[in-house]
Amino acid sequence: MKQIKKLVVLGLLLVSFGAAAQQQTAMRINEFMTINTNDLQNEYGVHGQWIELFNSSYGTVDISGCYLTNDPNNLKKYMFPKGDLITKIKPRQFVIIWADGNPTNGTLYTNFNFAPGEELLFVGGDGKTIIDRVKVPDLQENQSYARTADGKGEWHIAQHTTARAANITHTEETKSQKMARIDPYGWIMALTAMSVVFTALVLLYLIFKQIGNASIRRSRKKTAASNAPEAVKAAVAAAEEATGGETYAAIAMAMHLFKEENDAHDEESFVVTLSHTDRTYSPWSSKIYSLRQLPQIKRK
Amino acid sequence: MENIINNLIQFWQYTGFANCNLQYLIMIAIGILFIFLAIRFDWEPMLLIPIGFGILIGNIPLFAGLNVGVYEEGSVFNILYQGVQRGFYPPLIFLGIGAMTDFSALISNPKLLLIGAAAQFGIFGAYALALLLGFSPSEAGAIGIIGGADGPTAIFISGRLAPDLMGAIAVSAYSYMALVPVIQPPIMRLLTTKKERLIRMRPPRAVSPTEKKIFPIIGFLLTAFIVPSGLPLLGMLFFGNLLKESGVTRRLANTASGPLVDIVTILIGVTVGASTQADQFLQLKSVLIFGLGAGSFVIATFTGVMFVKFFNLFLKEGNKINPLIGNAGVSAVPDAARVSNNVGREYDDKNYLLMHAMGPNVAGVIGSAVAAGMLLGFLA
Numbered sequence: 102m103k104q105i106k107k108l109v110v111l112g113l114l115l116v117s118f119g120a121a122a123q124q125q126t127a128m129r130i131n132e133f134m135t136i137n138t139n140d141l142q143n144e145y146g147v148h149g150q151w152i153e154l155f156n157s158s159y160g161t162v163d164i165s166g167c168y169l170t171n172d173p174n175n176l177k178k179y180m181f182p183k184g185d186l187i188t189k190i191k192p193r194q195f196v197i198i199w200a201d202g203n204p205t206n207g208t209l210y211t212n213f214n215f216a217p218g219e220e221l222l223f224v225g226g227d228g229k230t231i232i233d234r235v236k237v238p239d240l241q242e243n244q245s246y247a248r249t250a251d252g253k254g255e256w257h258i259a260q261h262t263t264a265r266a267a268n269i270t271h272t273e274e275t276k277s278q279k280m281a282r283i284d285p286y287g288w289i290m291a292l293t294a295m296s297v298v299f300t301a302l303v304l305l306y307l308i309f310k311q312i313g314n315a316s317i318r319r320s321r322k323k324t325a326a327s328n329a330p331e332a333v334k335a336a337v338a339a340a341e342e343a344t345g346g347e348t349y350a351a352i353a354m355a356m357h358l359f360k361e362e363n364d365a366h367d368e369e370s371f372v373v374t375l376s377h378t379d380r381t382y383s384p385w386s387s388k389i390y391s392l393r394q395l396p397q398i399k400r401k
Numbered sequence: 402m403e404n405i406i407n408n409l410i411q412f413w414q415y416t417g418f419a420n421c422n423l424q425y426l427i428m429i430a431i432g433i434l435f436i437f438l439a440i441r442f443d444w445e446p447m448l449l450i451p452i453g454f455g456i457l458i459g460n461i462p463l464f465a466g467l468n469v470g471v472y473e474e475g476s477v478f479n480i481l482y483q484g485v486q487r488g489f490y491p492p493l494i495f496l497g498i499g500a501m502t503d504f505s506a507l508i509s510n511p512k513l514l515l516i517g518a519a520a521q522f523g524i525f526g527a528y529a530l531a532l533l534l535g536f537s538p539s540e541a542g543a544i545g546i547i548g549g550a551d552g553p554t555a556i557f558i559s560g561r562l563a564p565d566l567m568g569a570i571a572v573s574a575y576s577y578m579a580l581v582p583v584i585q586p587p588i589m590r591l592l593t594t595k596k597e598r599l600i601r602m603r604p605p606r607a608v609s610p611t612e613k614k615i616f617p618i619i620g621f622l623l624t625a626f627i628v629p630s631g632l633p634l635l636g637m638l639f640f641g642n643l644l645k646e647s648g649v650t651r652r653l654a655n656t657a658s659g660p661l662v663d664i665v666t667i668l669i670g671v672t673v674g675a676s677t678q679a680d681q682f683l684q685l686k687s688v689l690i691f692g693l694g695a696g697s698f699v700i701a702t703f704t705g706v707m708f709v710k711f712f713n714l715f716l717k718e719g720n721k722i723n724p725l726i727g728n729a730g731v732s733a734v735p736d737a738a739r740v741s742n743n744v745g746r747e748y749d750d751k752n753y754l755l756m757h758a759m760g761p762n763v764a765g766v767i768g769s770a771v772a773a774g775m776l777l778g779f780l781a
Contacts (some may be wrong), residue, residue, distance in 0.1 A: 160476075291526070294521075297627060300627065349607065
């Protein structure tokens, strides 16, 4: 009986692995072409209808067992064969499916063609869940219909076909490319950036120099305005001048150490804790030793 | 029976043992080395332990589609990794840094700000070197920021400019931050005379609470107006500091500088570590990044110390700055300041440079955030 249970658990484990491996909902129909006369060729050198699928996830997706169809009433028209590694689509990658009506050509060849007015549907492994669908428009020769951005965005007739490549092709120069062109050795960047860093910090310096001076003047004025005799005022001013942050830091550190060593409290918590300290039992079973205490390396 | 054996064979193929190769083992060894260095030598344990364990997590050989890896959309680690990828962990860490930092040393002697600026040459020196080695300007900018000696900034910038290199850059930045006490002292000794090392600086004046309150507000407005692209880092840094100095938000400051920064440190460490998957990390580029990272630290230390020597030419006797605090311009807080203090005391046991060095040290944090903003402005 136990063995059967173990087998059931093992079986469930394997099934759950199988289920986890499927992220087919991340697949998208990304681009397709209806009339191909001089665009992409398949491995037999034939120009044919093609459909580009895109894995929009960051994990590999196995589309074996999923379906592709041009008939909403027959969702299981073409099933991607199982047991072929090319059905495992890498993260953010594309795969071209040839809709030539001849599935014997290979794994990625469908048993149907499609025409304007029909719909293309990508269906999950259960044969029911429609993961993505798109209406086929009228297209001219070698024109493709594509999403404006890979895996998302509106559909449009693409200016240039981008089979097995990103739909958005940036033709304008990026900032990085521009820098590479105008500043190949990095000197312009270094000098510009350093002058900005210095400007920012010099301005900060100037402002705080003035604020500091104002603060010192204010402090002196305050001392001068007090009713204390002149000699005392002078002594206080001199002491303030001489007493730097180091003195305060030393005093603070001494107080901190005193507090730490003597476990002194500024404010009592007024919480009484009853602590059970009977240690007659084995520490191996004690929560005090096994759960509450964190090991601490003591360094000299 | 045959089915059971087939199932077991299939199960074996799912295991890490079946999918393992030498690259994974090398990365696991690196992760264990990080953990060892942290525990044995106490080198940045708060960072190296999470990163080291993250490396172990990221390098368990997985079969694709299991949806647990850091790069698999929707997995737990992937969700946690969003904080790194989208860059919201680093500003939260800056909030904590702001709430922990006392800018008094800087306010009392604001000319120390300039040392923090000078040390940023490390960033742009490494940028130029990276360009020479064939990296693109975006990648070079991300590598150069290692010279800022500021882990969160390095992650923030590399996430924007070169996400593919982020693992190597982050590990390199944190490794060299841990190695500040090893890298900097020889350069400091080489560049200074004994007379210079013995310079005693005037004790910093006491700073009024009002000045401390004004500093984060003016500091933020000024730097953010100059470099708006550095807003996430500068905004959170100065906001955190205002929480600390305002005197009325003690609970918020305690949370920002305590539990919040601890939580984000754990998350950033473990996810950055997990992002160093063998196939992405073990490349020639990573070795070059490590080399350039070392170069950027050397340049930053060099320019910091040399700038103080140059600055001293214009200062009166009695107001001179000990060039040993020049190294602290890199923003590895407070390690770089501690190095200044330790090297100073080797030559004069009573010469405590720590508080003076904290000035350029915190100025380095501001300077590297401004420099990061510049890189983003030009390259992102």
